[in-house]
Amino acid sequence: MPNRSEPQVITAGLLRDWALPVPTGGKETRGTVLVVGGSRVTPGAVLLAGVAALRAGAGVLQLAAAESTAAALSIQVPEALVVGLPETADGAVAGRRSPRLDELAADADVIAVGPGLHDIDETRVLLHQVLDAAGKHTSLVLDAYALGALSHEPALLAEAGRPAVLTPNLTEARHLLGRDPGDDLAAEAAELADRYRAVVSLYGHVADPDGRRWREESGDAGLGTSGSGDVRAGLLAGLLSRGAAPAQAACWAAFAHAVSGQRLIPRFGRIGFLARELLDEIPQTLATI
Incomplete structure (x- = not known):
């Protein structure tokens, strides 16, 4: 296990000294983000993640979700290419191979x-398909049920050497750890980073498998709202698409996610804002860092 540094507090000053790449040229220079997820009853999660990626600066957005939701998503997110995926009888994305998803x-x-x-079983098959088709240098953001699938097969990342960021909540961290997380979330994030050989962002605690650690202290209770994690995952993906390294993207995303919430408090109170309202705050938050 690598030597663990003392966590650094993520501040605007720290991020200014760790500036994001500034792409030049057309949208291709800001990269292509593909969001794979959604089911018949949760298409909004893909919408939130996808729009957050664009707000963070991604150049091209592609969404792959349950077939029954594709038409609605294409209307709600006209900036994206939207592809429908096979689904099960209850509306979950099916693990059946999709040549279009491979492409x-x-x-x-x-x-x-x-x-x-x-659906955890379908997600495991889907995750295999995505990893088989993706280039070895393609950056990954794994969230929600993808983390549950990964917990059954840690070698998918640990032995692959892929650039990746994991964004677990406490329930997902329990699956990844194989036990209940303790009170020291910085230590738990570091253990997960070492075990899965990926950057981990866990409730404001960011850990790199090389032993570096950071913590974000601006987050407030309002971020604990439905869809907020989807926004954070998409924000991360957008920053990676611009060329940020995984740990850099995770630190910037943790700060921007938290500060975007802070910006909404004067209008909606500490716990009154919605995840979708975070989206419009992201560009200004990033620009003012």
Whole structure:
């Protein structure tokens, strides 16, 4: 296990000294993000993640979700290419191979898997398909049920050497750890980073498998709202698409997610804002860092 540093507090000053890449040229220079997720009853998770990726600066957005939701998503997110995936009888995305998904995964710069998925067995098959099709240097963001699938097969990342960020909540961290997380979430994030050989962002605690650690202290109770995690996953994907390294993207995303929430408090109170209202705050938050 690598030597663990003392966590650094993520501040605007720290991020200014760790500036994001500034792409030049057309949208291709800001990369392509593919979001894979959604089910018949949770298409909004893909919408939130996808729009967050665009708000963070991604150049091209592609969404792959349950077939029954594709038409609605294409109308709600006209900026994206939307592909319908096979689904099960109860509306979950099915693990059946999709040649179109293979094509999109092969060409994407960043793939976010998990928002809105809800069948663990189908998700395991789907995750295999995405990883088989993606290039070895394609960056990954794994969230929600994709983390549950990963917990059954840690070698999918640990032995692959892929650039990846995991964004667990406490329930997902329990699956990844194989036990209940303790009170020291910084230590738990570091253990997960070492075990899965990926950057981990756990409730404001960011850990890199090389031993570096950070913590974000601006987050407030309002971020604990439905869909907020989908926004954070998409924000991360957008920053990776711009060329940020995984740990850098995770730190910037943790700060921007928290500060975007803070910006909404004067209008909606500490716990009154919605996840979708975070989206419009992201560009200004990033610009003012």
